[in-house]
Amino acid sequence: DQQVKQNSPSLSVQEGRISILNCDYTNSMFDYFLWYKKYPAEGPTFLISISSIKDKNEDGRFTVFLNKSAKHLSLHIVPSQPGDSAVYFCAAGRYGGSQGNLIFGKGTKLSVKP
Amino acid sequence: SQTIHQWPATLVQPVGSPLSLECTVEGTSNPNLYWYRQAAGRGLQLLFYSVGIGQISSEVPQNLSASRPQDRQFILSSKKLLLSDSGFYLCAWSEKGSYFYEQYFGPGTRLTVT
Numbered sequence: 001d002q003q004v005k006q007n008s009p010s011l012s013v014q015e016g017r018i019s020i021l022n023c024d025y026t027n028s029m030f031d032y033f034l035w036y037k038k039y040p041a042e043g044p045t046f047l048i049s050i051s052s053i054k055d056k057n058e059d060g061r062f063t064v065f066l067n068k069s070a071k072h073l074s075l076h077i078v079p080s081q082p083g084d085s086a087v088y089f090c091a092a093g094r095y096g097g098s099q100g101n102l103i104f105g106k107g108t109k110l111s112v113k114p
Numbered sequence: 115s116q117t118i119h120q121w122p123a124t125l126v127q128p129v130g131s132p133l134s135l136e137c138t139v140e141g142t143s144n145p146n147l148y149w150y151r152q153a154a155g156r157g158l159q160l161l162f163y164s165v166g167i168g169q170i171s172s173e174v175p176q177n178l179s180a181s182r183p184q185d186r187q188f189i190l191s192s193k194k195l196l197l198s199d200s201g202f203y204l205c206a207w208s209e210k211g212s213y214f215y216e217q218y219f220g221p222g223t224r225l226t227v228t
Contacts, residue, residue, distance in 0.1 A: 046217070
C-alpha cells in the first residue's frame with residue numbers, strides 16, 4: 001500500500017513558466033512533508049519542507065502548498081529553469097521515536113525546455 | 115559542515131557473489147543512518163535504518179544485511195547476490211532531534227548483478 005503517491009511520472013514545462021508537481025498521501029498521521037530533487041546518478045538533495053500545521057512554505061523560487069483536508073501537497077517552481085530538470089520526490093514523516101523514517105513517493109521527472 | 119561518502123561508485127558483480135558497500139559520515143556524531151535502494155523506474159525503498167552502533171532495523175526482508183560497526187560507518191552486505199539486487203543504492207543520514215528529520219543523501223552506488 002503506497003502511503004505517498006506521485007501520480008504523474010513526468011512533466012514537461014517551458015523555461016520561465018510555472019512547474020507544479022503534485023503529491024497525495026493516505027496517512028493523516030503524517031506530521032511533516034519534504035521535497036527532494038535528484039539528478040541522474042546522484043543522491044537526492046533536500047529542497048524544502050513543510051509542517052502539517054502550516055499550509056504554505058516558500059523558499060526563493062520554490063513554494064510548497066499543503067491541503068490537509070485533501071491529503072494533497074504540491075511544489076511550485078517559478079520561474080522554471082533548465083537546471084531544474086530532474087526527478088522530484090515527495091516524502092512524508094511522523095514524529096515519535098528517534099529514527100526519523102521518511103516515506104517516499106516514486107518521483108516525478110521534470111523537464112524544463114529552453 | 116557534514117559530508118557523506120559512499121563507495122564504490124559503481125560495481126558489477128556476478129550472481130552468487132558477496133557484496134559490501136560502505137558509507138561514512140563526517141562532521142556529525144550519533145546520526146541516524148539509512149540504506150535505500152532505487153530500482154529502475156521505482157521510487158526510494160528504505161532497506162535498513164540505524165539509530166546507533168550495533169542497532170539495525172530492517173524494513174524489507176531480503177538477502178541483504180546491514181551493520182554499523184562505528185558511530186559514523188554503515189555497511190550494506192550480502193552473502194550471495196541475486197539478479198534482483200541490481201539497482202542504485204543510497205546511504206543517508208539525519209540528525210537526531212531535528213525538526214523535520216530531513217535526510218541527507220550520499221552520491222550512491224550503481225550495482226549491476228550479471
